[in-house]
Amino acid sequence: MSEHMNLARWKQGSDHFEIVVDAEKALTWRKTKQGDVRDVLVMPKIFSDAKKGMVASEHRLQALFESSDPLIVAAKILAEGDVQLTQEYKNKLLEQTKARLVQLIHKQGVDPHTHAPHPVTRIQAALDEAKVHVNEFAPAEQQVAEVIKQLRPILPIKFETKEIALTLPAAQASKAFSVVKQLCRILREEWLTDGSWSGTVEIPGGLEQELYDKLNSLTHGSVQAKVVRVTG
Numbered sequence: 001m002s003e004h005m006n007l008a009r010w011k012q013g014s015d016h017f018e019i020v021v022d023a024e025k026a027l028t029w030r031k032t033k034q035g036d037v038r039d040v041l042v043m044p045k046i047f048s049d050a051k052k053g054m055v056a057s058e059h060r061l062q063a064l065f066e067s068s069d070p071l072i073v074a075a076k077i078l079a080e081g082d083v084q085l086t087q088e089y090k091n092k093l094l095e096q097t098k099a100r101l102v103q104l105i106h107k108q109g110v111d112p113h114t115h116a117p118h119p120v121t122r123i124q125a126a127l128d129e130a131k132v133h134v135n136e137f138a139p140a141e142q143q144v145a146e147v148i149k150q151l152r153p154i155l156p157i158k159f160e161t162k163e164i165a166l167t168l169p170a171a172q173a174s175k176a177f178s179v180v181k182q183l184c185r186i187l188r189e190e191w192l193t194d195g196s197w198s199g200t201v202e203i204p205g206g207l208e209q210e211l212y213d214k215l216n217s218l219t220h221g222s223v224q225a226k227v228v229r230v231t232g
Contacts, residue, residue, distance in 0.1 A: 005042075006089055007050055008074075010081035015060055017081075018050040019043075019074045023089045029078055037075045046073050093136035098127065100140035101147055105157065108204040109148070112158040117206035126155040160205030160232035163187065167224040168215070170195030176223065179214045183207050200228065 006023040009016070020042040029040050038044060046056040058068040065073045085093075102123045110117055118126075127134075132150045135143060148157055164184075168176040173196055180186065180201060189199035203211060208227075215223040 004086060004088075005050055006086055007084040008077050008081045009084055010077040012064060015064060016048055017056050017061075017073070017077060018047045019045075019077050020047070020050050021078070021083070023083075023085050026078060026083055030083065033079065037071050037078065040078065041070075041074055044070050044074075046070050046077075090136055094134060097134055097136050097138075097140050097143075098124075101134065101144060102127070104140060104144050105148070105151075105206075107206045108144075108159050109157040110160050110205040112156050115160065115205065116209070118155060118157065122155065123151075126151050130154050158205075158232060160230055161202055162205055162208055162227050162231075163200055163202050163229040164208070164211075165200050165224075165226045165228050166198070166215075168197040169219050169222045172219045172222075173197045176215050176218045179211070179218065183211050183214075205230070205232065 005020050006026065008019050008021050008026060011017075021040050022042055025035075025040045029035055029037070046061060048054045048056045061068040061073055065076055067073060102120055105123050106117050106120050127147075130150050130153070132147055134147070148159075151157060166180065168180070170192075173191075177197055180199070184201035184203045187200045187202055189197065191197055212223075212225060215225070
């Protein structure tokens with residue numbers, strides 16, 4: 001049944017052609033135009049009606065695409081046609097986008113009263129309570145500003161950036177530095193003669209506690225940290 005198929009469709013006049021595709025690979029191929037088209041196809045056939053299993057006429061393919069090769073025709077359908085996704089796949093995309101939005105808000109946003117990140121479960125509940133519209137086809141990064149506006153009446157949020165002066169002890173400096181690189185933007189750094197590391201880093205406010213927890217675990221609580229500036 002077509003409702004269980006992800007299709008790409010191409011129409012011209014009364015001619016109608018369809019290919020059955022792997023949704024994720026089809027969307028990636030449309031963005032990049034790279035990779036082997038045969039990897040995108042669930043079936044290496046061009047249909048006039050995939051639901052009924054009706055294979056397209058090679059004569060019409062040759063007339064309209066100047067080829068009856070399924071891979072050549074499929075590439076044109078993918079590039080110029082419409083991708084029709086199943087509701088199941090759309091729901092999957094929506095949940096992935098929501099999860100990414102929650103992650104971004106949790107890591108970058110803080111409660112302006114406590115300056116601590118909101119719990120993930122609270123952000124998820126606020127999204128539902130505010131009935132926030134999420135576009136499953138747009139990157140979460142492009143939607144987060146608008147989502148924040150809709151959440152603020154329910155969930156006070158402020159995006160803070162903090163500059164922190166850090167000193168990592170010599171014995172664990174190398175391992176601890178890998179955590180700093182992963183979570184922070186390094187503004188200034190210096191490896192000292194005793195093997196310790198000193199620097200100033202920039203980090204989203206929601207990640208501050210995670211940084212301290214990881215560094216203290218590695219250095220047995222001997223890391224030195226001081227917030228020198230807060231913006232946002």
